[in-house]
Amino acid sequence: MTTETRDIVVVGGGTAGCFAAATAAQEGLDVTLLERKSEDDGGHIACGDAIKGKSTFPDVIDREYLRQESFTNENIQRALFINPKGTNYDIPFKDGSGAVVDRKRYGEVLLEETERVGAEVQYNTVIKDVVQNGTVQGVRGVQNGTHVEYEADVVIDAAGSLSLLQDKVDFDGTNYDTNVTYQQFCSAYREIIETPEPVEYDDAIVFKPTEELGYLWYFPRTKTEINAGLGFQMNKPPMELVSVLKRDLENQPELEGAKVKDKLGAALPTRRPYDSAVAPGFMSVGDAAGHVNPTTGGGIPGAAKAGHWAAKVATEAISDGDVGEAALWEYNHRVQTDFGQRFAAMDLYNIFGSAHDVDELTNVVTALPGEMLIDLMGKKGAVSMSLPEKVKAAVVTAFRTRGHWGTLREAYEVNKLAAQLKEIYDEYPTTPSAFESWQARRDELMEEVYAVTGADPKY
């Protein structure tokens, strides 16, 4: 067995791992990224391929090169929600256009850039264990068939959903979040299809509800190349993802004769971010720390930011000669007071949804006037209506939603609790010593959420 020594070792060469390793290299540290896949397969990751835009990425790689190479459709102007029971909802993006990428090329460029800025990337390296003596001090695995050990001041766990490393670390005596079960995850599957004719919705990301609190999506990489996929929450009965997608594809006249170019499935977290993702010598980033919007499944921007912030904080801790939990805590604070509070608030809608069946939710949605729904979703809507229009909308809503008032009342209450939860996350403690009392405050609010929605406790 060979033993190597580095300042930082990053496990996993996805978005989070690449941004972590690139940042550490830019900071002048000796860093190695270990990826289980081969170089040819690097970057081949199951995804819907939709991202908000290059502005969301930290400035540690050549973002323009990434855009040119992999952003195949930069003209996503709206989200189109197909309502199987009535009017569809078309929601324009107010903060500029989004993009759909060629995910394999995107992943390849990230790995390429990570190496170019000075990190070492080792492929064909499957990490199977951690080296720990109180503090995590490295990892062990198999590289091209040979046993290897890497010692490091800090190990960054970027190994994705349900990361194996977390089963190996002894978190006793730390605040690391171990309240993680597979029921807080979603199982998802996607195909890349090539259509003979251009689709009409090449400026939109298209969603459709499915059973078990999931949705089906059609995201156009180009006018003729579509990422089509779906998922279901793992606290619900399993769904036959491949056959449900096949049926839906067959029912779309415009997709007749389409060819499947690639198929891939994976689990993704649909839960709040880990309450704490640090332990002595150890930090988790991206999917490995639940950094995904639990209602949309969008995880790329969060993974990029988390990887960047973790490496920044680790660099400082290493230079101070202290990689203990308190020294790494600033990373938790950064995440929770940024996208963490938004994702934790979105999680309440996921919990609310889990207590109702999709049919019921679709009925409520169908009963609401489109403008009001858009307004509820925080985009432009009622605010832009004139007073007579608002009065008319209120009267129409009252008539059409008869029989759903209980559910609407609940949605209203959840909305209020989500705003309160954000405030609690804004006050996420700056040190581990205040963590327990913060958690107690947050859990008190969660009790109210379960009481209002009747949902089973998720955590």
Ligand SMILES: Cc1cc2nc3c(=O)[nH]c(=O)nc-3n(C[C@H](O)[C@H](O)[C@H](O)COP(=O)(O)OP(=O)(O)OC[C@H]3O[C@@H](n4cnc5c(N)ncnc54)[C@H](O)[C@@H]3O)c2cc1C
């Ligand atoms: C079907 C699907 C659709 C999605 N759609 C979207 C979308 O449209 N937009 C969006 O923003 N997000 C989407 N997401 C979520 C997004 O893909 C993830 O949040 C994001 O990729 C997380 O990046 P990551 O680096 O944390 O993890 P990953 O991208 O999963 O990377 C983890 C890496 O670690 C490696 N690895 C794992 N274990 C080991 C080990 N033991 N040793 C060595 N290497 C290891 C893996 O091979 C992999 O390369 C989707 C996810 C799925 C599953």
